[in-house]
Amino acid sequence: MRAFFALLARDLNLAFREGSALGAALGFYLIVVAMLPLGLGPDMALLSRIAPGLLWLALLLSALLTLGRLFETDLEDGSLDVLATGSLPLEAVVVAKGLAHWLSTALPLTLLAPILGLMLNLEFAAYPPLLATMLVGTPAISFIGTIGAALTLRSRRGSLLIALLVLPLYIPTLIFGIGAIASLLGPGGSEPSLMILGAISLGAFVLGPIAAAAALRAQLG
Amino acid sequence: MRLVADDLILSRGERRLIEGLSFAVDAGEALVLTGPNGVGKTTLLRALAGFIVPEAGAIRLEGGADDGAAVGELAHYVGHANGVKPGLTVSENARFWARFLGGDVRAVEDVLEIIHLADIAEVPAAYLSAGQKRRLGLARLLLAHRPLWLLDEPTAALDVASQALLAGFMQRHLDAGGMLIAATHGPLGLAGARILELAAPAPGEVVAP
Numbered sequence: 157m158r159a160f161f162a163l164l165a166r167d168l169n170l171a172f173r174e175g176s177a178l179g180a181a182l183g184f185y186l187i188v189v190a191m192l193p194l195g196l197g198p199d200m201a202l203l204s205r206i207a208p209g210l211l212w213l214a215l216l217l218s219a220l221l222t223l224g225r226l227f228e229t230d231l232e233d234g235s236l237d238v239l240a241t242g243s244l245p246l247e248a249v250v251v252a253k254g255l256a257h258w259l260s261t262a263l264p265l266t267l268l269a270p271i272l273g274l275m276l277n278l279e280f281a282a283y284p285p286l287l288a289t290m291l292v293g294t295p296a297i298s299f300i301g302t303i304g305a306a307l308t309l310r311s312r313r314g315s316l317l318i319a320l321l322v323l324p325l326y327i328p329t330l331i332f333g334i335g336a337i338a339s340l341l342g343p344g345g346s347e348p349s350l351m352i353l354g355a356i357s358l359g360a361f362v363l364g365p366i367a368a369a370a371a372l373r374a375q376l377g
Numbered sequence: 378m379r380l381v382a383d384d385l386i387l388s389r390g391e392r393r394l395i396e397g398l399s400f401a402v403d404a405g406e407a408l409v410l411t412g413p414n415g416v417g418k419t420t421l422l423r424a425l426a427g428f429i430v431p432e433a434g435a436i437r438l439e440g441g442a443d444d445g446a447a448v449g450e451l452a453h454y455v456g457h458a459n460g461v462k463p464g465l466t467v468s469e470n471a472r473f474w475a476r477f478l479g480g481d482v483r484a485v486e487d488v489l490e491i492i493h494l495a496d497i498a499e500v501p502a503a504y505l506s507a508g509q510k511r512r513l514g515l516a517r518l519l520l521a522h523r524p525l526w527l528l529d530e531p532t533a534a535l536d537v538a539s540q541a542l543l544a545g546f547m548q549r550h551l552d553a554g555g556m557l558i559a560a561t562h563g564p565l566g567l568a569g570a571r572i573l574e575l576a577a578p579a580p581g582e583v584v585a586p
Contacts, residue, residue, distance in 0.1 A: 162476035170464045234458025238517070241426060241449050242477050376428040 159244040160252050167256035177222045181261055182268055185218040189272040200277050207276035208286055208337045211269050215290065216326050219297045222261045223322065224315040226253060226305035227372065240376055250302050250365035250372070258298035266290040285340035292350060293333045295357040299364030300325045306371035328356050378404050378440050378524055380425075380448070380556055385434035387420050394420050398434075400573060402556045404524075407547070407567050410560040412575035418560035419456070421575070422527045425558065426454040438525075452525040453478075457533075459514025463503035467494050470502055471516055480521030488519045492542065507534040515543060518550070526550060528559040540566060 171178060192210055193203055230236040239249050269290055270283050278286070304322035308314035336349035380402040387395040394417030402408050410418045423429045425436055427449030436448055461470055471485045489495040492512045497505070502513065511534045518526055526547070532540050544566030547557055551567070559565060 159477045159479065162473055166462070166465070166469075166473050169469075170462065174464050229462075232458070233462060234456055234460035234514075235462060237426070237428070237454050237456055237458070238460040238474065238477070240428060241452060241454050243450055243479055244477070377423065377430070 159242055160248055163239070163244070163249060163252040164256050167253055168260055171256065171260035177225055178261055178264060181218045181222045181265060184221055185214055185265055185268055186272065188214040188217065189275055193275065204277040204279050207273060207278040208282060209334050210276060211273060211278070211286065212290070212330055212333050214272075215265050215269060215294075216297065216323070216330060218265055219262055219294070219301065220319055220322065221315075222257070223301040223305045223318050224308075226257060226302060227309050228305075228314070231309055231375070236372070236376065240372075246369035246372055247365045250306070250368045251361075254299045254302045254361075254364060254368075257301065258295055262294040262298050266294055282337060282341060285337040288340070289333045289336045289350060289353060292336075293329050293353045293357060296329045296353075296360040297326065299357075299360040300329075302364050302368040303371065306368040306375065309372070309375045329353065332356065378438060378554070378556070380525060380558075381435075381437055381439055382425070383435045383437075385421075385424065385436070386432040387417060387424050387429065388432055389417075389420055393432075395575070398575075402558060404554040404556060405551050407551055407557040407559070407565075407570040409565060409567075409570045409572045410558065410575060411562070411572055416575045418575060419529050422454065422456070422529050422558065422560055425525075426452050426527050428454075448525065451523055452527050453518050453521075453523045454527045454529075455514050455517065455531060456529045459510050460517070461502045461505070461510050461513050464501065466499050466501050467505070467513055468498040470513060471520060474517050475520045478517065478521035478523075484520060488516050491519065491546075492516055493539075508536055508539060511535055512539055519546060524555050526555065526557045526559075528557070528561075530561055531559055532561060532563055532565065 189211065196202065227236065230239065240246060242249070266287065270287060273283065273286065301322055304318040307321060308317040311317055332349050332353040336347065336353050339349045340347060382398065382400050385395055385398045386393065398421070400408065410421060412418060420429060424431055425448060427447055438448055438451060462473075465473065468485060468489060471489060472482055474480065475482045475485055486495065489498050492515070494509065494513060494516070497509070502510065505513065515531065531543060535543065547565065547567055551557060
């Protein structure tokens with residue numbers, strides 16, 4: 157466990173110290189959301205209706221930007237060799253790195269979303285469901301992302317490939333994320349969509365590291 | 378403890394580099410891999426560390442309390458890339474390895490003193506010279522105890538004094554019953570090291586990468 161937390165702390169430390177990846181993701185999120193009303197026109201009712209979907213979609217794209225670096229720097233400077241010879245299984249290494257990605261990227265993006273909601277005239281009642289669905293759904297983004305990042309590690313144009321590999325896998329998260337907001341706002345306030353969203357995150361948390369570790373083993377050679 | 382490689386066959390892509398290689402390294406013994414560029418020294422070291430799966434043959438550790446553990450978990454591998462994080466300071470890098478590899482964090486200061494990096498312990502590793510980075514990478518060997526050291530060109534970028542320093546702690550590792558396999562072109566300064574000369578493949582077998 158000491159090795160796990162050492163790696164988690166190292167990655168968080170690097171993410172916040174270097175800051176460029178997080179800054180780029182937050183900046184991208186801000187710019188995309190700021191440009192959407194310009195493209196869609198000043199119809200306040202329309203913006204308000206589609207705001208949750210736009211915020212979710214833009215968040216997925218912003219998080220995607222940061223996935224390319226997840227293992228790349230470790231491969232370049234030889235750290236991956238050290239991580240692979242540790243007593244920690246490679247699966248646990250991926251869990252630590254995915255968790256660090258969620259804390260350092262997906263969580264800040266989630267916290268930015270309500271602020272950006274102001275720009276899209278998001279209705280007041282939709283703020284708590286938006287935050288809830290994003291908190292529950294974003295772990296899937298990080299842990300599915302580890303698979304894409306590990307698979308494309310040594311390929312040129314890797315970041316483009318990641319988008320093609322990973323975005324289709326984000327579709328369930330997107331559908332149930334938006335579905336959960338709608339159902340939480342609806343009359344019954346029922347939350348099966350939120351449960352499914354959580355199930356997707358938990359599934360990604362378990363399966364993502366197994367798949368990513370297998371891909372990393374193939375890349376180490 | 379004894380490292381045994383049995384009838385190894387290793388390939389890179391379509392290219393077969395090592396065919397039918399067998400050797401054993403006993404406790405306290407050093408094996409130096411030599412041979413021309415591209416002959417498969419790094420491939421062999423990476424296979425021993427468990428990064429490359431051999432096409433055929435086996436690599437195993439015999440005897441010792443850790444019998445049955447993966448070879449990679451009992452080995453330090455220091456390759457061409459040192460594994461130094463440029464965004465962390467010298468001592469942060471060392472402390473991370475000590476924690477991650479199961480060493481003693483309290484030893485960090487002493488180890489940095491030994492490899493003459495104590496003065497710049499709080500400098501980000503990005504500002505280090507190639508030789509200083511190498512020394513920091515080699516600090517892993519001292520921060521956590523592992524019976525097997527796999528070193529790829531350990532003396533690269535090191536000045537004469539640092540090479541002597543490295544030879545000193547390699548010798549101490551061997552005297553304590555450790556094993557060492559190093560790929561190198563220059564002398565390592567180790568007395569009594571066995572040399573394994575890897576032969577270049579026959580000209581007809583070479584396929585352009």
